[in-house]
Amino acid sequence: MKDVHTPDPTFDRNGLFKSGPEAAFDEITTLAAILCATPMAVISLLDEQRQWFKSRVGVAVEGTPRDIAFCGLTVERMALTIISDAGLHPRFAGNPLVTGPPYIRFYAGAPLVMSDGTAIGSLAVLDTVPRTLCAEQQQALEVLSRQVVAQIELRSHVQRLADVLRDLSHSEELLRLSHRELELRVSERTSELIELNARLASEIDRHSSEARSSQAIIDSLPGIFYLYDRMGRFLRWNRNFEMITGYTAEEIRQLQPLDFFATEQEKELVDQRIGRAFTHGSASVEADLLTKGGKRIPYLFTGIRIEFNGQQCISGMGVDITERRSAEESLRLRNRAIQASVNAIIITDLEGNIEYANPAFERMTGYSIRETLGRNCRFLQAGDRNQAGIAAIRQAIADREESSALLRNYRKDGEMFWNDVHIAPVRDQHDEVTHFVGVLNDISAIKHYEYELERHANVDALTALANRNVLKDRIRQSIATAERHREWVAVGFMDLDNFKFINDSLGHTVGDELLKQVAKRLQACLREQDTVARYGGDEFAFVISGEKDEKTAVTLMSRILRTVELPFLVEGHKLFVSCSIGLSFFPKDGGDVDTLLKNADAAMFRAKEKGRNNFQFYTPAMNQRVTERLTLESRLRQALLRNEFVLHYQPKVDLKSGRIVGLEALLRWRPSNGEMVPPSTFIPLAEETGLIVPIGEWVLYTACAHNRLMLQAGVQSLQVAVNISARQFNTETLVHMVKDALDSTGLDSSLLELELTESLVMQNPEEAIGLLAQLKDMGLRLAIDDFGTGYSSLSHLQRFPVDRLKIDQSFVRDIGADPNDAIIARAVISLGHSLGMSVIAEGVSNYEQLAFLRENGCDEMQGFLFSMPLPVDELISLLRSNPTLAMH
CATH class of the missing domain: 3.30.450.40 (GAF domain)
Incomplete structure (x- = not known):
């Protein structure tokens, strides 16, 4: 150096x-x-x-x-x-x-x-x-430093040139003086003339050599050189000036400085700077040099005032700054891009101290740029340093390599955000790493979305319980643990009894809220190590692990039954539900997830068959029952299409006259390739699967059509009673369905009676009152079936527009054997009459029952004592014979 x-x-x-x-x-x-x-x-x-x-x-x-x-x-x-x-x-x-x-x-x-x-x-x-x-700023600083050097060296060259030009001016004066001396002495002696000519020739030769030398110096200057006077006349220029502008020497002599600029704005600016140079001694300006061919080239022009040939002139140089302009524009573009970037960008030294941060960093973190500069990047972790990504970044810095990592960072207000960081080393001209640049991308929204996806994949959206995917995984884990420790695993299936009725009658909003409350109760019943999941619909499942026998499972199931049957308060409704539970155990009932779940499901169906509100352990015979049930359901779905349903009618008898006063339509199923299926077998299944809705509509239309047929056959006019399922008890559909059935068959509305169960109308009394009123306004008769088995409130019962109460056959059956049944039957009769309703007893099969009912003022009866349910053709024959109940 x-x-x-x-x-x-x-x-x-x-x-x-x-x-x-x-x-x-x-x-x-x-x-x-x-x-x-x-x-x-x-x-x-x-x-x-x-x-x-x-x-x-x-x-x-x-x-x-x-x-x-x-x-x-x-x-x-x-x-x-x-x-x-x-x-x-x-x-x-x-x-x-x-x-x-x-x-x-x-x-x-x-x-x-x-x-x-x-x-x-x-x-x-x-x-x-x-x-x-940044790298662009470093490059700009180096470019500007070279401009300083160029200006300094330009001044040196111009000074030297000025010296040469002054010498040249002096020589030209001497030359002019020699010519005048020659003219004055032309008449002198020849010898003196010869001697003077020799001297003049020597002077001319010497000064021509100096002139050539000065032009060579001018031509050696970098860029373009020019010398012009106050009139704007070019006195000297270098060869580059001609080559770059495209003008010949003769053309340049005819031009002025402002002729080399295209726009009026540029000409005005250059003119101002020329004036400044003459006034203050020097000036510079950046403008586009206009060539003869019309090309415009960015140049930095400098000018210095000098004395030449006894007058003030401007001597200057022009330097092509196309490369610098390009570098500056590139730098500006990059700076604007960095400033406008939605990603935070920082530059750090090798220790991780921040030396630059863009506005996006400020927006992302909440820290101002002033608060950020000079601080080590680790302040963004706010003490949360136990992250794998931090170790990866630290190693990359040590190795001077690129790296990416996912970090938990914290904003100024303490909010955590997920930061996808990419760092890369910055190298100088010697390929030495001097800094690191980091790009920070806030991916909190993406992480939240991933969390929600994972949550939706593992958590039931309604109840926030585990879903069936998590349930199966927990069963799998429990089995693996149980195998190592020789323990039992209990897998339970639970289904809410009568939930479909609540969901259909009160709406999905009430049903969903009920499911959420049930979920909370289940969580409270089970232990922390147990898992409860929503399997789908109103089905729940759970896993109980870490036990040596069945005792714990029994205790927990009993607790669940007691808890679930307590009333629920949902949107002003007091709801009562129960549940049926089935249990299977590893290893005795299965060695894998699917087998244990299938067997627990089979046990749950057995619990429903046994009257609901209980739990059952799995036995091998249950799978046979489940298979039979699935087969029955498949057949039931085809029964309507195959026209396999029929209606039988059981007469209703007035207990005073003994005569037939009405009919009840009862559904029967006679498959085309088999024996009659008992109603107790298929009707609960139809209720559970929802098939009762289309089947019930068929029953209503068929009963109305048969009653109209009997009138046309000339038999007496009788009311026909049709049972309405809980799934049909809907304000939006039931009224329309009844009206359509009456209109399409032509049956008078007074000849149709609808029977609704006590539990159905009491689930939502206020809504039931409104719907019953609409039906009553159509001219129908209404009856409450199975009265005495539900939870009727007298305050609601007296508001129902009901014509009759029907004593459930369970109380009639044991009237002679069970005093309590007799008391209930007597109370129902008394209650009905006090409310202005008639009372009918069903299932009357002997004279002892008949005598009790007549003695206590019951109005009507039906049962085997008078007639079994009959097909419509047999019923017509019976009505034509006009039978009367024998009174003993």
Whole structure:
């Protein structure tokens, strides 16, 4: 490396140092501060003792001792030098420029390297806070430093040229004086003339040589050179001027400086700067040089006022700045892209201290840029350092490599956000890693979406219980544990009894809320190590593990039954439900998940068959029953299409006259390829599967049609009673269905009676009252079936527009044997009459029952004592014979 004080033959260094600060350099210094976003920038020159500032922005001092100058390190290195935090730098930590004004904490300097290879100073930017420069800013600083060198060397060349031109001007004067002397002495002696001509020839030859030498110097200058007077006439130029502009020498003599610019705005600007150069001695301007061919080339033009041939002229140079403009535009574009990026971008030193952050970082984290600069990136983890991603990033920094990681970071307000971070090393011109750039992407929304997907995959959306996927996994895990410890695993299936009735009659909103409350009760009944899941619909399942026998399961199932049958309060409705539970055990009932679930399901169906509100353990015979049930359901679905249903009618008899006063339509199923299926077998299945709705509609239409047929056959007019299922008891559909059945068959509405169970109307009394009123307004008769088995409230019962109560046959059956049944039957009769309703007893099969009913004032009866249910043709024959109940 050449010593900073080695004489430079290209310019007068002492003159440069002695001239002090110059405004001509301020544009470059200001541009450097703007591009690098720093409050300070300087052009420094070093001599043996001091650092001089040829230009300064934001710096009050004019110079410093050499030994504390940051510029000294740049000159020593002969390369771009960046000190991210001078307070931590071993050479500058105690520097008075750091500890005192201007309190420099950041320094970036590009050396001023002359064409002979010597470094005379630097172009530097400074800041009072630790930071760094991005790659584009570093490049811009180096480009501007070369512009400083070009301007310095241009001044040297121009000065030398001015000296040559002054000598040339003096020589031309001498030459002109020689010609005049020749004219004055033309008449003198020939010998003297010969001697003068010889001298003149020698002078001409000498000055022609000097002229050629000066033009050679001009042609050797970089860029374009020009010399023009106050009139704008070009007096000198170099060969580059002709080559670049495309004009010949003769054409240039006819042009003026402003002719080389295209727009009026540029011409006005250049004209102002020419005036400034004549007034203040120098000026510079950036504008597009217009060539003869119309091409426009970005140039930096400089001009210095000189004396030439006894007049003031401007001597200057133009430097093509196309490359610099491109670099600056690229830098601006990149800076704008970084500033506008939705991703946070930071630049750190090798220790992870932040030297740059873009606005997106501020938006993402809540920390201002000022709060961020100088801090280590780890502050974003807020103490949450036990993350695998942090170790990966730390290793990448140590290895000077790229890396990506997923981190939990924390905003200024403490909110955690997921951060997808990618870091990459930044290398200098020597391929040394000096910094790291990091791109931070807030993926909290994506992580939340993934969480929701996982949650939906594992958690029931309605009840927040585990779903069937998690249930199966827990069973699988429990089996593996039980095998190691020789324990039992109980798998339970639970189904709510009568839930479909509540869901259909009160709506899905009430049904959903009921399921959520049931879920909470189940969780409260089971232990922490047990799992309860919603399997689907109103079915729940659970896993009980860690037990040696069945005792714990029995205790927990009994607790569930007691808890579930307690009343639920849902949207003002007091609801009563029960549940049926089936249990299977590993290892005795199965060794895998699917087998245990299938067997628990079979046991649950057995619990329903045994009257519901109980639990059953699995036995091998249950699978046969389940298979039979599935087969029956499949056949039942085809029964309507195959016209396998028939109606039988059981007469209703007046207990005073003994005569038939009405009929009840009863559904029977006679498969085309089998025996009659008992109603007790298929009707509960139809209720459970929902098939009762289309079947019930068929019953209503058929009963009305048969009654109309009997009238046409000439038999007496009788009311026909049709049972309405809970699934049919819907305000939106039942009224329409009844009206359509009456209209399509032509049956008078007074001949139709609808029977509804006590439990049905009491589930939602207020809604039931409204629906019953609509039916009553149509002219129908209404009856409450199975009275005495539900939870009727007298306050509601007296508001129901009901014509009759029907005593359930369970109370009639044991009237002679069970005093309690007789008391209930007597009370129902008394209650019905007090409310203005008639009372009918069903299932009367002997005279003892008949005598009791007549004695206690019951109005009507039906049962085997008088007649079994009959097909319609046999019923017509019976009605024509006009039989009467025998009174004993």
